[in-house]
Amino acid sequence: MFATAKAIQRRDPAAHSLLEVLLTYSGLHALTWHRFSHWLYCHRFYLIASISAHLAKKFTGIEIHPGAQIGHRLFIDHGTGVVIGETAIVGDNVTILHGVTLGSRHVTNGRRHPQIGNNVLIGAHAQILGPITIHDNAKIGAGAVVLNDVAAGHTAVGVPAQMQPQQPTKIVQLAHN
Template identity: 90%
Template sequence: MFATAKAIQRRDPAAHSLLEVLLTYSGLHALSWHRLSHWLYQQHFYLVASLSAHLAKKVTGIEIHPGAQIGQQLFIDHGAGVVIGETAIVGDNVTILHGVTLGSRHATKGRRHPKVGNNVLIGAYAQILGPITIHDNAKIGAGAVVLTNVAAGHTAVGVPAQPQPQRSTKIVQLAQN
């Protein structure tokens, strides 16, 4: 968790110190609690895992099902209202802003939640629903409702989201001038 805290400090310009991140970042606290709940879930202590996750939700405002698989150095920034479902898979170096849902669309057995690749940015209040894949280096815009796969390096915006290739900053700046 120390490596995750250091990664958060590097990625968040508002972080003044590592101690501040360790003591005050609810996303880091929720992730720490999830590691315990997930271990309990893997040992088939489902009730204890669920109680642990429930307590974490009450304390942090972030709901991560104990069955969810979370990679390294997840940064949940201003995490209030984040929900990560049971069969969700989140890769490494992912940033999730407040109000995001990684949820399901159908009450079926098997994988029902999204798989999020590495180095993905998910904007505030985005809803990523169903057994879809958000591939590496993708970006999901704030408020997007994503119902289909998003290719590597693409950006998805809108309701429902329409994935588009990411444009470089230089091209965007030239287009605005």
């Protein structure tokens, strides 16, 4: 969890110290609790795993099903209202802002929730629903409702979300006199 805390400190300009991240970031607390709940879930202690996840939700405002698979260095920023469903898979170096749902659309067996690739940014209150894939380096705009796959390096915005290739960042140098 220290690697995650250090990654959060690097990615969040509001983080003043590693100690601040460790003590006050609810997203980190929810992830720590999830690691324990997920271990219980994987060892078939389903009831205890569910109780643990429920307590984590009460303390952090972030709901992560114990069955969800979470990669390394996830940053849940201002996490209140985040919901991650049972069959969701979240890759490495993902940033999720508040109010995001990784949810299902249908009551079926098997994979019902999204798979999120590596280095993905998910904006506030985005809803990513169903067994879809958000590929590496994609961005999901705030408030987007995503019902289809998002290609690598694309941005999804709107309701329902429309895909756009990401534009390269332009670097402007100012002349000094």
